[in-house]
Amino acid sequence: MKQYGVLVVDDSAFMRRAISLMLETDPRFFVIGIARNGVDAVDKVKRLKPDLVTMDIEMPEMNGLCALEQIMKTNPVPVVMISSRTGEGAQETLQALSLGAVDFFLKENLIRNQNGDDQSIDFLQRLAGIVEAKLPSVISKIKLPEMEVSIETNQNTELIFIGCSTGGPKALQTILPCFPKDFPIPIVIAQHMPPGFTKHLAERFDSICQMEVQEAQNGKEVKPGTIYICPSGYQTRFEKIAGTIVFKVDDCDLVNELYKPSIDITLRSAAPIFTDKLLSIILTGMGVDGAKGCGEVKKYNGKVFVESEESCTVYGMPKAVLEAGFADGQFVLSQMYSKITSFLL
Numbered sequence: 493m494k495q496y497g498v499l500v501v502d503d504s505a506f507m508r509r510a511i512s513l514m515l516e517t518d519p520r521f522f523v524i525g526i527a528r529n530g531v532d533a534v535d536k537v538k539r540l541k542p543d544l545v546t547m548d549i550e551m552p553e554m555n556g557l558c559a560l561e562q563i564m565k566t567n568p569v570p571v572v573m574i575s576s577r578t579g580e581g582a583q584e585t586l587q588a589l590s591l592g593a594v595d596f597f598l599k600e601n602l603i604r605n606q607n608g609d610d611q612s613i614d615f616l617q618r619l620a621g622i623v624e625a626k627l628p629s630v631i632s633k634i635k636l637p638e639m640e641v642s643i644e645t646n647q648n649t650e651l652i653f654i655g656c657s658t659g660g661p662k663a664l665q666t667i668l669p670c671f672p673k674d675f676p677i678p679i680v681i682a683q684h685m686p687p688g689f690t691k692h693l694a695e696r697f698d699s700i701c702q703m704e705v706q707e708a709q710n711g712k713e714v715k716p717g718t719i720y721i722c723p724s725g726y727q728t729r730f731e732k733i734a735g736t737i738v739f740k741v742d743d744c745d746l747v748n749e750l751y752k753p754s755i756d757i758t759l760r761s762a763a764p765i766f767t768d769k770l771l772s773i774i775l776t777g778m779g780v781d782g783a784k785g786c787g788e789v790k791k792y793n794g795k796v797f798v799e800s801e802e803s804c805t806v807y808g809m810p811k812a813v814l815e816a817g818f819a820d821g822q823f824v825l826s827q828m829y830s831k832i833t834s835f836l837l
Contacts, residue, residue, distance in 0.1 A: 496543035496623045497524030501533040501559070502574065503551040510602060511546055511574070518616045530554025534562045537569060543623050545571045547593070549584050557588055564592040570622050574599050582692045589661040590696075594622055594805050598686055621778045622658065625806040649836055650769040651714070652677055653762060655755035655785075657684040657777025659805025661693065663825055664775070665700070668719060670829040673702040677836070679719045680708065680728075680762075682753040684777065687725030694721040710741035722753035729761035737765060751781050755809075759785025763792040770794035771835065773828070777809035786818040797831065800824045 498521050502508045508526050515521040524542045527533040529551045537545060545563070549556040560571055573596040575585040585596050597615055656663055660683045671679070683693065691707055698705035701719065708720040708728050714737045722728035722741075729740045740761075743752070755774070759782065762770055772789045774782045776799055786796045796818050798810035803825035813819050823831045 493519060495519070496521050496620075497540070498522070498619070499525050499527060499533065499536055499540060499542040499545045501527040501530075501545060501551075501556070502548040503528050504548070507548065507574065507599070507602075514602070514612050514615060515619075517612075518620075520620050521616070530556060530559030530562075533559045534566070537563050537567050541567075542569060544619060545569055546574055546597075547571050547588075548574045548599075549576075549581065549588065557584060557591065560588055560591050560593055568592070570594050572596060572619065572622065574602065576600070582689050583696075585689070586661060586692055586696050590665055592662070595658050618658065618778060621806050621808065625804070625808075647836065648769050649677055649771050651762060651766045652679045652771050652773065652832065653759065654679065654681045654773045654775060655683075655759070655777070655782045655809065656681070656775035657751075657779065657781065657806075657809060659776035660684070662805070663799070663803075664697070666825050667829050667832075668697055668703075668705070669701050671701070671703050671719075674717065675703055676716045678714050678716055679703070680714070680722065680758070681719065682722040682728065682755045682758050683724075684751050684753070684781070685724040687752075690721050690724040697721070708739045708741055711738055713738050722758060725752050727757050728753050729758060730765050731761075732765050750779075755782035756785040760788050763788040763794060766792075766794065768793035771797070771832070773797045773799075773832070774810050774813050775799045775825070775828075776804040776806055778806045779808050780812040782809050783812040783816050783818070786813045787816060790818050795820045795835070797828070797835075798822045799828065 498515055500508050500511050500523055512523045515523055525536050525540050527536050531554045547556045571593045573585055573588045573593045575581050575596045576599055694705050694707045703719050705719040707723045726741050726743050731738055731740045759772060770789055772786055789796055798813050798819045800822045801807040
């Protein structure tokens with residue numbers, strides 16, 4: 493079994509020990525070193541060459557954001573942030589994701605859950621998924637023809653749906669600002685995040701996008717020219733009432749779905765309403781959420797694009813859709829916007 497060296501960066505001795513103890517319970521990891529601030533982290537990334545870094549945000553001398561920015565410029569390595577749930581902490585976390593961090597974990601969850609429960613297992617599984625995703629693929633990649641060859645254009649598209657998880661905020665930042673202010677089709681996004689973070693995500697994208705960006709709200713009409721972020725901690729579905737399509741947002745568990753928002757749940761409700769006028773796009777993410785939902789999209793003659801392995805932070809969700817036979821095209825992230833607009837022409 494390959495072992496991965498992790499550099500643990502935190503100014504708190506308690507947090508350094510808590511994270512190190514969790515890592516040591518998993519034979520896939522070993523702690524290659526610890527750092528007490530950003531200056532120490534930048535130096536040890538260069539010298540120790542870890543496979544992965546866990547990075548606190550608030551630290552003396554140099555904070556985690558500055559350290560992350562330097563590491564990405566000089567010695568790029570997968571970095572996951574250890575975040576607080578507070579408003580300021582959420583904003584800094586989103587900034588870290590835009591600077592190149594691949595994921596984040598809530599500090600309070602790590603403090604509470606260190607003894608092999610679901611939270612600590614999830615922490616270790618997500619870390620493993622991140623480092624393993626960066627290994628050369630030993631599976632031959634499935635190649636699909638370019639969109640212009642395999643997919644007819646659809647000028648009648650009424651909804652673009654985007655689902656993503658690990659690496660999603662940075663991927664979205666590549667695509668969403670490209671859409672012009674007068675883009676006539678609503679875009680709905682389901683991004684896996686803890687409760688409270690999608691509000692800040694919507695605010696951040698609203699400040700950098702040409703289209704208006706807001707969180708989806710229960711009972712509100714789905715309007716053209718707007719990007720909607722499904723709120724974390726809730727499930728988002730679509731309903732057609734007297735000819736008007738509105739959001740239904742609630743905290744219903746719906747067969748104990750792991751994710752809130754769940755891509756599958758949103759797509760299952762969208763497919764029969766939008767039918768062949770739905771374009772679903774699955775970007776980077778761990779797990780298989782979205783595969784069943786894309787099956788429903790295809791059942792109602794909608795189209796499905798997935799992100800290629802080459803540009804994914806974690807090639808889990810797109811791969812699941814592709815291997816299920818539901819993808820009409822797969823494209824690297826840098827091409828995704830042009831492929832979307834070409835499809836709509």
